[in-house]
Amino acid sequence: MAYIHITDLELAINYWRQHEPSVDGISLPGHTRVLAEIYAHMVYSRVTRVDEKYVPEAALSAWRLWYATTPDTPCIAICSTSQGDAVCKGCGRTFEEVQLWPQMTPVEKRAAWRRITDEGTAWRFNKYAERAVEGFGALSNQ
Template structure:
């Protein structure tokens, strides 16, 4: 099941705060308002995830628009799964995640990104961190 984690929601909110700051009347941009409403519900309910199916249309679209501005694959062109490793030393994804990446939903891709970032053991986070940050 596709789930939205609160950390990705916070990142999307911060993106929209930068892209569309509140005006002089303190009104929030529609994208920000939709995400803020969802965030408030999650905080009140003490939830760190919510089913993507439960998102309102404006919140879903605002999140997907933020997602479109994030890096897609964590690959840094050092793929050890092609050498038989179960987990890639370069990006930290499992062999199945590397193989199935094009078919994964944005929600599933973000779950993988959260896991590999939290683990922080792949070369993308250690020796080749500068390569992962470079735009090209």
């Protein structure tokens, strides 16, 4: 099963609020409205994720359009799975996720993104971020 997390709905809603603002400050334009209906139901039901098969097509379409504006892959071009690691040190994806990424659905990809972001152990989240800050600091001191 592929699930959409509530925070991804929030991101999509905020994207559409910015790109299709309310004309009167009260009513919600189409994309925002269909996503907000799912979001409200989730909040009311106190759930943090919803199986994509239960998301109405209009909301799923709005979510997919938002998704198309996000980075597709967490890859940082340092793939340790090619060296035999079960989990890539660079991006945090499993060997299977790296291999199947082109065939994965947007919902499956977002689930992988959520997992690696929550774990925060991949180099994309620490070693290179630290180096960038260190490099910026060194440049600003010159």
